[in-house]
Amino acid sequence: MKPSMEQYACIVDLLARGGRVKEAFTFVNQMPVAANNANIWGTLLGACKTYHEVDIGRVVAGHLSKMETIDIGNYVVLSNLYAADARWDGVLEMRKLMKLTNLKKPAGxxxxxxxxxxxxxxxxxxxxxxxxxxxxxxxxxxxxxxxxxxxx
Known part of the structure; x- marks a missing residue:
């Protein structure tokens, strides 16, 4: 049986929720198929924020940006990740990118x-x-x- 992208995403999610962010990142990079699914990278980015994995988060965000996803949530998560680590230059960079791409977070x-x-x-x-x-x-x-x- 050949696993589907959704099944790979489930494994990434389980590892990430368990705090095994580095292992999840390695898993994604070693999958036999390219992780061209924004759900996989988005899940990993959320885990990076939860577990303060800023460096992995930057790499993950790079993959998401290559997919040309227009999900404002990814920008907000990365901005929050930078803020939690007091990397204010990163926060400003994310805000500039959101402004340049005309993305706005919907009101709660x-x-x-x-x-x-x-x-x-x-x-x-x-x-x-x-x-x-x-x-x-x-x-x-x-x-x-x-x-x-x-x-x-």
Whole structure:
């Protein structure tokens, strides 16, 4: 049986999730078929961020960029990887690349259904009809949490 690219991706994912990033990287480079799948390299890049493998992350990002993928998430992960390692020049480089390629990260969004009515919340959105009540409640909860943490 000849493994599919998805099966190779699963092995990479399992190794990466187990913290064996270098082993996963070696596995990808020694596969009998070229790793031309953005999922494989994207999975590996995410693991590099989780386990602070900046140097491997740079190489992985290079492979992703050769595939001409326009997934903003890869740029954000690499930028965060650089930031976690205090490599601010790398962060700036990623931001410049995102700007040059006109890629923008979509705003974070969450929703909750209350009384059969869906309430959508988007980061930076100030148009929710109950905005003041929501932010007052969040402020009160934040204060309560801080008070609990201060008490002995």
């Amino acid at each position: 969004c969450s929703w909750i259904e209350v009384g059969r009515r869906k309430n959508v919340f988007v980061a930076g959105d100030y148009f929710h009809p109950n905005r003041n009540m929501i932010y007052n409640m969040l402020s009160n909860l934040d204060k309560q949490i801080k008070d609990i943490c201060k008490s002995p």
